[in-house]
Amino acid sequence: MSIDPRSYAYPDDILKGRIVLVTGSSDGIGKALALHAAGLGARLVLHGRSVPKLEAVYDAIEAIDGAPRPSIAVLDLESANAETFTTLAQSIESEFGRLDGLVHNASILGERFPIGQYDAVTWQKVMHVNVTAAFALTQVLLPLLNASEDPSVVFTSSGVGRCGKAFWGAYAVSKFATEGLSQVLAAEHRQGKLRSNCINPGPTRTNMRLAACPAEDRDKLRRPGDILAPYVYLLGPDSKGVTGESFDAQ
């Protein structure tokens, strides 16, 4: 019987011993995932661009009973280059020697404009942070993922990355590309142990959602902590062999 990742039930040590990097773990869904995964036994590499915000997440994890001490990786994905990506990979290699889970969660929204008026510089920035940086980070971390016995890469998609919708501009296009990147990676590793999948979180109460849809009733939105079961499923042992798929978290 196949598992529905949305209602996946798991023991409270399901991620014990796994080393997991979550990009954009300073806020929103990434922060909630980092805290939850640490509580399930994962050793987190907290990635973000704001040291104070990452330190706050670090402190919150330290306060969780039994959670392994996390590491912090500061890297602005907008300005990162080959050298800084490599430095990040080298620090994970020297600390852990491998990586079991990589969650590409960090993203920017850009602007909500029609294509006819969309600013080209913003377009490039969104595509760079949301797609090119995820590609570059995956590439530089592949040797460490291949050193894991059960490596899992999770990309973050969106409903507007599966069906084009007006005024979502570069963000929507970047999420179509994210789905493609995940599928290509999955196809290249179909014979191996590495799996690659996408999660569409669905409308979730975060700063990004507020910026995208300021007029909606926030009380009706799910909170980041409510949508994490599919992430746990894909990062843990029960999703072995599941690859090239795209899941809805809601």
Ligand code: NAP
């Ligand atoms: P969020 O609250 O805005 O958090 C985004 C995270 O990405 C933050 O940690 C942010 O860091 C980080 N980030 C942004 N730009 C960065 C950069 N240049 N370098 C490094 N880190 C950077 O967004 P969210 O709603 O949690 O979204 C998480 C993921 O879910 C995204 O991929 C988003 O597209 C996707 N998603 C969200 C929804 C939703 O309704 N919320 C729906 C569908 C898909 P700072 O803390 O420094 O800003």
